[in-house]
Amino acid sequence: MIEINGKPYTGQEKIKSDLLTLNMGPQHPATHGVLRVEIKTDSEIIAQAIPHLGYLHRCFEKHVEHIDYRGVIPFVDRMDYLASMSMEWGYALTVEKMLGTEVPKRAEYLRVMIGELQRIASHLMFFGTYAIDLGAFSPFLYAFQDREDILRIFEELSGARLLYNYIWLGGVWNDVNDDQLKRIEAFCDKMEENLKKYHALVGENKIFISRTANVGVVSKEMAYEYGATGPVLRGSGVDWDLRKERPYGLYKELDFDVIKGEGLKGQVGDCWDRYYVRMLEMHESIKILRQCLDGIEEGSIMGKVPKVLKVPAGEVYMRTECPRGELGYHLISDGGKTPYRMKVKSSCYTHVSMLPEMAPGMMIADFVAAIGSIDIVLGEVDR
Amino acid sequence: MHKEIADFINSKVSGANACVVEAEVGDNLIFVEASSILEVCKNLKNSDYDMNVLQCVTGTDYEDRIEVSYIIASFTKNSEVIIKAKLPKTSSEATVAIDSVCSVWKSANFLERETYDMLGVVFTNHPDMRRILCPDDWEGYPLRKDYKVQEVYNDMVVDPPEKVNKADHNFFKEIMEKMGDEKKVAYSWKQEEPESAQ
Numbered sequence: 198m199i200e201i202n203g204k205p206y207t208g209q210e211k212i213k214s215d216l217l218t219l220n221m222g223p224q225h226p227a228t229h230g231v232l233r234v235e236i237k238t239d240s241e242i243i244a245q246a247i248p249h250l251g252y253l254h255r256c257f258e259k260h261v262e263h264i265d266y267r268g269v270i271p272f273v274d275r276m277d278y279l280a281s282m283s284m285e286w287g288y289a290l291t292v293e294k295m296l297g298t299e300v301p302k303r304a305e306y307l308r309v310m311i312g313e314l315q316r317i318a319s320h321l322m323f324f325g326t327y328a329i330d331l332g333a334f335s336p337f338l339y340a341f342q343d344r345e346d347i348l349r350i351f352e353e354l355s356g357a358r359l360l361y362n363y364i365w366l367g368g369v370w371n372d373v374n375d376d377q378l379k380r381i382e383a384f385c386d387k388m389e390e391n392l393k394k395y396h397a398l399v400g401e402n403k404i405f406i407s408r409t410a411n412v413g414v415v416s417k418e419m420a421y422e423y424g425a426t427g428p429v430l431r432g433s434g435v436d437w438d439l440r441k442e443r444p445y446g447l448y449k450e451l452d453f454d455v456i457k458g459e460g461l462k463g464q465v466g467d468c469w470d471r472y473y474v475r476m477l478e479m480h481e482s483i484k485i486l487r488q489c490l491d492g493i494e495e496g497s498i499m500g501k502v503p504k505v506l507k508v509p510a511g512e513v514y515m516r517t518e519c520p521r522g523e524l525g526y527h528l529i530s531d532g533g534k535t536p537y538r539m540k541v542k543s544s545c546y547t548h549v550s551m552l553p554e555m556a557p558g559m560m561i562a563d564f565v566a567a568i569g570s571i572d573i574v575l576g577e578v579d580r
Numbered sequence: 581m582h583k584e585i586a587d588f589i590n591s592k593v594s595g596a597n598a599c600v601v602e603a604e605v606g607d608n609l610i611f612v613e614a615s616s617i618l619e620v621c622k623n624l625k626n627s628d629y630d631m632n633v634l635q636c637v638t639g640t641d642y643e644d645r646i647e648v649s650y651i652i653a654s655f656t657k658n659s660e661v662i663i664k665a666k667l668p669k670t671s672s673e674a675t676v677a678i679d680s681v682c683s684v685w686k687s688a689n690f691l692e693r694e695t696y697d698m699l700g701v702v703f704t705n706h707p708d709m710r711r712i713l714c715p716d717d718w719e720g721y722p723l724r725k726d727y728k729v730q731e732v733y734n735d736m737v738v739d740p741p742e743k744v745n746k747a748d749h750n751f752f753k754e755i756m757e758k759m760g761d762e763k764k765v766a767y768s769w770k771q772e773e774p775e776s777a778q
Contacts, residue, residue: 259722277686422685512603525636540638
């Protein structure tokens with residue numbers, strides 16, 4: 198935070214007589230998509246930031262009102278395209294909750310494994326692009342090398358590398374074979390070593406620390422006020438993870454820790470804390486993966502779902518813990534073949550709304566670090 | 581739990597008329613009067629229920645009304661409740677109005693703007709009531725059931741017939757004609773009867 202005459206800068210004081218308007222985006226590489234932030238700068242300090250959304254708006258909520266429940270899954274994929282499996286899982290759980298479907302044990306194990314692999318893939322993407330935002334290029338290549346292993350497994354399972362349509366209502370589409378399980382185990386071993394190496398390379402780097410520590414601080418109160426979830430909330434020192442608090446799937450039986458930011462390099466809730474939470478979360482995901490590899494049992498992968506699917510009339514709100522935060526599906530059914538109304542509560546959307554409060558008093562370069570650290574995907578913001 | 585919350589609302593806010601709708605499947609709902617929504621939210625946040633996070637503001641369009649839902653959660657008590665308010669609709673184009681809860685939770689700012697953009701619910705006393713996902717000069721509210729896409733937008737014709745890819749549209753139609761049998765599924769790898777609708 199910049200100080201002027203011993204007081205923190207609020208955006209009201211004027212260093213220069215005029216404010217300069219600067220458009221950051223929609224094609225700015227540091228915005229991770231088509232986000233436009235209109236910033237008013239006072240010399241090189243940001244006085245005001247206004248996010249403009251909607252460049253990727255497809256109104257998916259309108260589309261699904263005309264599509265039957267099974268056909269919605271590919272649409273859901275296209276929201277957070279870096280964590281499609283987690284999006285599908287949330288949707289499947291929502292409809293299954295309404296139908297009362299029981300999912301076979303093997304399918305549950307597969308879902309947890311796929312979900313955690315997706316979390317690692319998504320956090321690796323964050324690690325790579327965040328380093329690029331801050332001027333380090335090589336971590337990006339390392340991250341993509343490891344992400345490739347996960348995508349290969351996903352490709353064999355589902356036939357696609359990015360938009361899978363793999364988790365279906367009642368189970369999963371395709372079974373996993375022993376060779377793939379062995380490769381997941383080998384990946385866990387490799388990843389554990391690599392993560393330590395990456396953290397030593399980037400997280401403990403002096404330049405990285407000076408760029409991220411004490412920058413973009415989100416206090417606990419502010420995180421609650423803005424409805425922040427996921428790594429952003431945990432980075433602010435809140436012990437909250439839906440997988441622990443409201444367990445779904447098999448998470449009740451699995452043993453893992455909830456990571457929270459402790460302010461090791463600066464204040465609690467700064468950019469470095471959010472980075473650190475994600476790095477440690479990958480270790481926890483590996484821990485979960487190992488338990489699933491031990492526990493997975495033979496059996497069917499698809500539960501009993503009627504061929505013509507009609508969801509009973511009613512409303513449900515289901516939240517799941519996705520890599521970027523909590524994803525909520527609010528489904529309203531009138532008893533027909535298609536959803537009457539479906540609203541998606543996206544975590545990235547609420548995180549973007551924090552930017553106008555975070556920005557005043559930052560240097561422009563720090564703002565890039567702040568946007569990167571909340572890790573938004575514009576497909577999920579605009580839907 | 582919903583019964584207790586409804587009783588609590590009725591005891592604190594006069595004229596809220598909170599009533600619980602017990603659901604057979606899914607979640608229970610609490611309906612309140614639209615005029616009292618701000619007081620209800622304030623009281624829920626500053627009470628023992630400690631509803632400190634506004635998860636989601638959204639609306640649903642019905643024939644004669646728009647229902648605005650507030651999904652409110654407590655991260656300290658680990659609870660969650662859906663509060664709904666009914667707003668009667670006069671015509672298909674006209675907007676409806678309800679109080680903004682921006683003064684209670686700051687996250688309401690963007691969520692209410694989205695609801696305005698998609699459903700035409702105006703939130704009074706909102707600091708910045710503009711469209712957010714659609715362009716500022718867009719007409720109509722897309723998530724209303726009787727919404728029609730405007731024919732001309734900024735002097736541009738929407739979906740001009742000469743730009744529609746007719747080859748794509750006719751692709752499956754032509755295959756069907758070639759095959760001669762309407763019931764046969766084109767390019768299916770499974771040799772079975774097409775399932776009859778129940």
